[in-house]
Each structure stands twice: as C-alpha cells, then as structure tokens.
Amino acid sequence: MTSKTDSPPSYEDALHHPKSGNDPYQPQHGAPLPPPPYSPSPGMCHGPPGCWGQGGVYPQASINPGRGFCPTGMPIPTLSAGMSASNPGDMDDFFSNQWESTSVRHAFIRKVYLILTAQLSVTFSVVAVFTFVDPVKLFVIKYPGIYWASLVVYFLVYCILVCCKEPRRRFPLNLVLLGIFTLALSYMAGTISSYYETKAVLLAMGITAIVCIAVTIFCFQTKVDFTSCGGFLCIAAVLLMIIGIVTAIVLSFQYVPWLHMLYAAIGAIVYTLFLVYNTQLLIGNRELAISPEEYIYGALSLYVDIVQIFLFILQISGAVTE
Known part of the structure; x- marks a missing residue:
C-alpha cells in the first residue's frame, strides 16, 4: 500500500511538468483537467490494465476482477486439475503407475498362457499316444487299475496346488x-x-479347440462381467456332481443313452462357463482378478477347464459315432 502523496501523477501532468512535485490533482495554470478514469469502487478496474484505484491506491487483487483484468494468481484449469498444485509430478506418477500395472498384467497373462501351452502340449501328446498306438490302448483297457491310480494322484495334487498359492515361497515346489x-x-x-474310436477323439479335440478360442476372444472383447457370478457357478458345479452320481447309479442298472449324453452336455456347458470366469479373472479388468503373483494357479484353472471340456465333448462325440 502506498500513501496518497506517493501516488503517481496523471498523464497530462506528467507530460507538461515531468519534474513537478506538486499535487497532481490540483489544476495547473488555471486550466481545469478532466478527472482520471478512476474505478467507482476500490480495488476494481473497468479500464485497461494498469489503472489506479481511488485515492491513488493500487487495485487490490480480487477473485472476481473487473473487465479486462486477469489476475496472475488465479490457477488456469488444466487436465491435471485433480492433482495437487504443490506436487507437479503427481500426474506423471499416476500415468507411470497405470503403465506399470498394465505391463505387469500383460506379462502375467503371457506367462500363464506359456505354461498353459506347455501343459496342453503334454496332455494332447499323451492322448495321441493312447489313441493311435494300439499296444498302449490295449494295455490300458486290460489293466484299468492304472486309470484309477492316476485319478487319485490328480485329485491329491490338485488340492495341494489350490491350497499352496504362494509362488514366491514355494516356487520350485509348485x-x-x-x-x-x-x-x-x-x-x-x-x-x-x-x-x-480315433474319429471321436479327433472330433472332440477340434471342438474343444474351437470352443477355447471363441471363449478367449469373447472374454477379451465383451464388457459383461462374469467374475461376479462365482456363486452361480458353485451351485452349477454342485448340481453337475449330483447329476453325475444319479447318472452313474441309473446307468449301472440300465443303459440309457440320452441320459449319458445329457449329463455330458451339461458338464461341457458348466465347464465352458468356468473357462469364461477364469479367463476374465486372468485379464484383470473386471470386479475380481487374480494377483499377478499367482500365475501357477491361473494356468492350473484354465488347464483343468479345457481338459474337462474335452472329456465331456469326447463322451458326446463317442456316443454319436457309436
């Protein structure tokens, strides 16, 4: 704030008397001078920038300035308006974190599908051996106890893997x-x-491959969230187990072809829904997602779903070919 005696002279006075120290508001040489364009209220300027307020006081900064005045202290709205002005690097950190999380998720998806590809290669190679090599096929049919032993090992190892989802601590063991x-x-x-028959096995492989590719493309393109349907899928799994037990009891007394095919069709549909659910958990842009550290569990879930779809479709194709 400056005093009245220190206020700058008017334009006309400064023009005629540049060295004068008299009061600029008193008329000079008897000629009246027009009043300067002062603002009608203190601190407000309706003229060009640089005009003076009443009483020679500089115009005060205001949030709502007059026309033609743009205060330098008012922030200019930008795309980073939600960030704190005291931390200009917050926007860069935000985009950096988004990019890092996306990169980690993509690396996680690649790792899961690499493991899944290796698993499916081993599985379908073994299936091809049991299908095309007649001595192996006859040996398995002659000694069915080997099949039941593999079933027991399958359930035990599956339970251990589901309960031990800590790849950092148990990486070699997993x-x-x-x-x-x-x-x-x-x-x-x-x-x-x-x-x-060989024809039924090849047909089941082809249908399974088509279903898996279609489900993967659907999950990456759709906006429908299937990760919120976990309860529904659990109920469907329980119903599938009950239908399987009833079918096994009925078929032990009398063979009913349509009942067996119905059970296989329901099983294929249920595990296709599980494949959709687990694939969206893997992608991670839905309500629920798998942690990037649980890549073994992600590959395990997809692998079990695909193999189960193949086995159910094999039952349908085998009944049709017979």
Whole structure:
C-alpha cells in the first residue's frame, strides 16, 4: 500500500511538468483537467490494465476482477486439475503407475498362457499316444487299475496346488507339483480316450479347440462381467456332481443313452462357463482378478477347464459315432 502523496501523477501532468512535485490533482495554470478514469469502487478496474484505484491506491487483487483484468494468481484449469498444485509430478506418477500395472498384467497373462501351452502340449501328446498306438490302448483297457491310480494322484495334487498359492515361497515346489499334476491328468485323459474310436477323439479335440478360442476372444472383447457370478457357478458345479452320481447309479442298472449324453452336455456347458470366469479373472479388468503373483494357479484353472471340456465333448462325440 502506498500513501496518497506517493501516488503517481496523471498523464497530462506528467507530460507538461515531468519534474513537478506538486499535487497532481490540483489544476495547473488555471486550466481545469478532466478527472482520471478512476474505478467507482476500490480495488476494481473497468479500464485497461494498469489503472489506479481511488485515492491513488493500487487495485487490490480480487477473485472476481473487473473487465479486462486477469489476475496472475488465479490457477488456469488444466487436465491435471485433480492433482495437487504443490506436487507437479503427481500426474506423471499416476500415468507411470497405470503403465506399470498394465505391463505387469500383460506379462502375467503371457506367462500363464506359456505354461498353459506347455501343459496342453503334454496332455494332447499323451492322448495321441493312447489313441493311435494300439499296444498302449490295449494295455490300458486290460489293466484299468492304472486309470484309477492316476485319478487319485490328480485329485491329491490338485488340492495341494489350490491350497499352496504362494509362488514366491514355494516356487520350485509348485512347479514340481504342477508337472506331476499335468502328467496325472494327461494320463487320465489318455486312458479315457483309449476307450473311444480315433474319429471321436479327433472330433472332440477340434471342438474343444474351437470352443477355447471363441471363449478367449469373447472374454477379451465383451464388457459383461462374469467374475461376479462365482456363486452361480458353485451351485452349477454342485448340481453337475449330483447329476453325475444319479447318472452313474441309473446307468449301472440300465443303459440309457440320452441320459449319458445329457449329463455330458451339461458338464461341457458348466465347464465352458468356468473357462469364461477364469479367463476374465486372468485379464484383470473386471470386479475380481487374480494377483499377478499367482500365475501357477491361473494356468492350473484354465488347464483343468479345457481338459474337462474335452472329456465331456469326447463322451458326446463317442456316443454319436457309436
């Protein structure tokens, strides 16, 4: 704030008397001077920038300035308006974190599908051996106890892997268990395939591949969230188990072809829904997601779903070809 005596002179006075120290508001040489364009209220300027307020006081800063005045202290709205002005690097940190999380998720998806590809390669190689090599097929049919042993190993290793989802602490152990589980399930799928004709096995492989590709494309493109349907899928799994027990009891007394095919069709549909659910958990842009550290569990879930879809479709194709 400056005093009245220190206020700058008017334009006309400064022009005629540049050295004068008299009061600029008194008329000079008897000629009246027009009043300067002062603002009608203190601190407000309706003229060009630089005009003076009443009483020679500089215009005060205001949140709502007059026309033609833009205060330098008012923030200019930008795209980063939600960030704190005291931390200009928050926006860069935000985008950096988003990019890092996306990169981690993509690396996690690649790792899961690499493990899944290795598992499916082993499984369908074993299935091909049990299908195309006649001595192996006849040996499995002659000794069915080997099939039941593989089934027991499959359930035990699966339970251990589901309960031990800590790859950082049990990384070698999880890989060993995953390898044992893959061999056990591959052998079980191979022994089941040995009871069907080659044409039925090839047909089941082709249909399974088409279903898996279609489900993967659907999950990456759709906006429908299936991760919130976990309760519904659990109920469907329980119903599938009950229908399987009833079907086994009925077929032990009298063979009903349509009942067996109905059970296989329901099983294929249920595990296709499980494949959709687990794939969206893997992608991670829905309500629920798998942690990037649980890549073994992610590969295990997809692997079990695909093999189960193959086995159910194999039952349908085998009944049709017979």
